[in-house]
Amino acid sequence: VAGEIRFDGRVAIVTGAGRGLGREYALGLARRGAKVVVNDFGAARDGVGHSNEVADAVVAEIEAFGGEAMGHGTSVTDEAGVADMVAKARAKWGKVDILIANAGVLRDKSFAKMTIEDFRFVVETHLMGTAICAKAVWDGMREANYGRIVVTTSSSGLYGNFGQANYGSAKLGLAGLMQTLKLEGAKHDIRVNAIAPVAATRMTEDIFPPEIFDKFQPREVAPGVMYLVSDEAPTGAILSAGAGVFALSRIVETQGANLGADATPEQVRDAWAKVIDPSGEVQPNTGLEQSQKILALLVKG
Numbered sequence: 001v002a003g004e005i006r007f008d009g010r011v012a013i014v015t016g017a018g019r020g021l022g023r024e025y026a027l028g029l030a031r032r033g034a035k036v037v038v039n040d041f042g043a044a045r046d047g048v049g050h051s052n053e054v055a056d057a058v059v060a061e062i063e064a065f066g067g068e069a070m071g072h073g074t075s076v077t078d079e080a081g082v083a084d085m086v087a088k089a090r091a092k093w094g095k096v097d098i099l100i101a102n103a104g105v106l107r108d109k110s111f112a113k114m115t116i117e118d119f120r121f122v123v124e125t126h127l128m129g130t131a132i133c134a135k136a137v138w139d140g141m142r143e144a145n146y147g148r149i150v151v152t153t154s155s156s157g158l159y160g161n162f163g164q165a166n167y168g169s170a171k172l173g174l175a176g177l178m179q180t181l182k183l184e185g186a187k188h189d190i191r192v193n194a195i196a197p198v199a200a201t202r203m204t205e206d207i208f209p210p211e212i213f214d215k216f217q218p219r220e221v222a223p224g225v226m227y228l229v230s231d232e233a234p235t236g237a238i239l240s241a242g243a244g245v246f247a248l249s250r251i252v253e254t255q256g257a258n259l260g261a262d263a264t265p266e267q268v269r270d271a272w273a274k275v276i277d278p279s280g281e282v283q284p285n286t287g288l289e290q291s292q293k294i295l296a297l298l299v300k301g
């Protein structure tokens with residue numbers, strides 16, 4: 001059994017850390033020795049409004065047990081604000097080793113009733129907000145040959161959820177960002193993973209049935225995220241975590257049917273059972289592996 005997971009000497013940024021899941025990640029990192037930037041814009045659930053109070057309150061909690069933290073109230077979508085946050089972390093602590101991109105908003109409506117403005121706002125916050133934060137720490141991690149990044153995906157993106165077309169699109173986009181950053185970061189020991197959490201927060205209070213709400217505490221997700229940003233972290237994992245249960249979500253491809261260069265729509269229809277047959281399905285680690293799998297099938301004839 002390996003030793004205790006510690007973050008002494010590590011510097012972490014956790015976005016959206018003023019409440020809910022992000023707060024638990026910030027507390028967990030600080031308890032295990034990390035210096036933590038507690039970022040939170042302090043917005044309402046739909047992203048409206050701004051206050052530094054929630055971030056400052058978590059900083060005070062960390063300082064109360066002797067940990068080190070600083071607050072930053074930028075929106076993750078504000079490039080200049082994010083640059084300022086990273087600059088302040090580097091000025092005070094010299095570097096950024098860990099980024100947990102967790103900030104998020106909801107504007108749920110069925111697609112029929114959803115405005116494009118609400119679609120764009122949600123994608124902007126989750127997907128662009130994470131890309132902006134990852135970009136701001138990326139060069140420093142490459143130079144240091146060390147980095148740990150966790151992006152926050154969701155079952156809504158991976159599997160779908162009624163009323164969350166905007167949110168689900170952004171969330172699966174984040175899994176896509178992770179899939180390429182895991183490849184581009186590998187040479188520099190930058191490991192990138194995604195968390196698909198399930199937790200009772202203000203985000204889920206009207207989505208979960210009340211009788212199961214209490215079973216999913218945000219603190220029960222944190223151990224999975226702590227492992228994903230630790231020295232021994234895997235890379236390229238989509239970790240599903242809730243109520244103390246940890247599982248892997250995978251994107252797989254079936255072996256498929258080789259219908260030849262002149263395949264017709266009717267042949268695709270008639271071969272559907274073989275197209276979707278899960279026996280021998282694979283989990284490509286890169287896009288290229290999909291092409292290689294197809295070529296291997298052609299060689300087999």
Ligand SMILES: NC(=O)c1ccc[n+]([C@@H]2O[C@H](COP(=O)([O-])OP(=O)(O)OC[C@H]3O[C@@H](n4cnc5c(N)ncnc54)[C@H](O)[C@@H]3O)[C@@H](O)[C@H]2O)c1
Nearest residue numbers: 016020021041042043075076102103104154198199201203
């Ligand atoms: N709770 C769940 O079951 C669940 C499930 C799947 C995914 N998630 C994701 O986990 C993350 C955390 O969610 P939560 O449930 O703790 O929600 P939450 O609302 O309690 O916390 C989100 C925090 O992000 C902050 N925030 C919002 N917009 C911001 C911005 N532009 N810049 C900086 N901070 C901003 C908010 O002020 C808030 O404190 C989100 O990305 C969410 O989509 C949560």
